[in-house]
Amino acid sequence: xxxxxxxxxxxxxxxxxxxxxxxxxxxxxxxxxxxxxxxxxxxxxxxxxxxxxxxxxxxxxxxxxxxxxxxxxxxxxxxxxxxxxxxxxxxxxxxxxxxxxxxxxxxxxxxxxxx
Amino acid sequence: xxxxxxxxxxxxxxxxxxxxxxxxxxxxxxxxxxxxxxxxxxxxxxxxxxxxxxxxxxxxxxxxxxxxxxxxxxxxxxxxxxxxxxxxxxxxxxxxxxxxxxxxxxxxxx
Numbered sequence: 001x002x003x004x005x006x007x008x009x010x011x012x013x014x015x016x017x018x019x020x021x022x023x024x025x026x027x028x029x030x031x032x033x034x035x036x037x038x039x040x041x042x043x044x045x046x047x048x049x050x051x052x053x054x055x056x057x058x059x060x061x062x063x064x065x066x067x068x069x070x071x072x073x074x075x076x077x078x079x080x081x082x083x084x085x086x087x088x089x090x091x092x093x094x095x096x097x098x099x100x101x102x103x104x105x106x107x108x109x110x111x112x113x114x115x
Numbered sequence: 116x117x118x119x120x121x122x123x124x125x126x127x128x129x130x131x132x133x134x135x136x137x138x139x140x141x142x143x144x145x146x147x148x149x150x151x152x153x154x155x156x157x158x159x160x161x162x163x164x165x166x167x168x169x170x171x172x173x174x175x176x177x178x179x180x181x182x183x184x185x186x187x188x189x190x191x192x193x194x195x196x197x198x199x200x201x202x203x204x205x206x207x208x209x210x211x212x213x214x215x216x217x218x219x220x221x222x223x224x225x
Contacts, residue, residue, distance in 0.1 A: 035214070044118070045153070045216040046118075047206070047216060101166040102151065102163055
């Protein structure tokens, strides 16, 4: 069974940093592109970033470019999102999703940026 | 990276059919057959309902169908059921090798 489990969310002050993790199981992690998508409270889905299967290609939404870094460790079946210079506008549930169709999603992890 | 345009809300009675539109540009929806649709119930993760414009993943009811004409994609749900009440989002690949979502449509089953 495909499973994606996000972790690392929490409360952080503006300007702070946080690293999210997405642990994958039930499939050959190293074969798939992976994505981060976020959803602010009461708002819609917003694509954040994606990474190709071997980690050599990464792309970011303009809103996070230069502040967020996506990476993966295929030996650990885990993807990461390093988030720096966080602002209140980054408050959201962060989901990881698998493949070009987003066929599988995690349950999400909540990031709250507040003083 | 502007969001795709969806109606904020649609409604229908049980058994009826509804269609949700998703309008983009030639740089996203119109340029590629990589449009997907997702269903999201409150407090839950999104679920893939349609991929590559009109394909249904295994396990998704054939009451759900997708199409595209020019820069606008559409999701049609026939034979509306109470459990179809949810938020629906479209998504498209873009010419910048990014992805973009629609603003979401709240479906109410009357």
